[in-house]
Amino acid sequence: MKNNIHKEVENAFAAISFLKKGEMNPFFKHKVLQRVANEKEETHPPFSWYKPQFQWATLSIILLLNVGAVLYASSNSNVSLTSDIELFAQEYSLQSSSNAILK
Numbered sequence: 001m002k003n004n005i006h007k008e009v010e011n012a013f014a015a016i017s018f019l020k021k022g023e024m025n026p027f028f029k030h031k032v033l034q035r036v037a038n039e040k041e042e043t044h045p046p047f048s049w050y051k052p053q054f055q056w057a058t059l060s061i062i063l064l065l066n067v068g069a070v071l072y073a074s075s076n077s078n079v080s081l082t083s084d085i086e087l088f089a090q091e092y093s094l095q096s097s098s099n100a101i102l103k
Contacts, residue, residue, distance in 0.1 A: 088094070
């Protein structure tokens with residue numbers, strides 16, 4: 001058994017000894033590196049989907065929501081301010097003849 005394995009190893013080394021060293025073009029490495037440099041990978045920025053059209057649409061929606069909130073708050077502020085002051089005064093028993101300070 002060992003003799004058989006030993007012969008197989010010797011045959012493998014004998015086959016390897018008949019192989020010649022491969023010759024390579026001296027500029028092979030340079031050519032390969034140039035090809036790799038020329039093949040640019042397509043890199044996508046992290047927010048490539050956030051294009052200017054989408055930015056303008058988002059800005060418009062946010063501005064509309066803010067304007068709507070300001071208009072809603074200002075339209076209800078006159079009515080609710082006096083009622084809120086009266087409710088506060090009633091809750092804490094602050095009813096007096098001079099309410100000019102609270103208004």
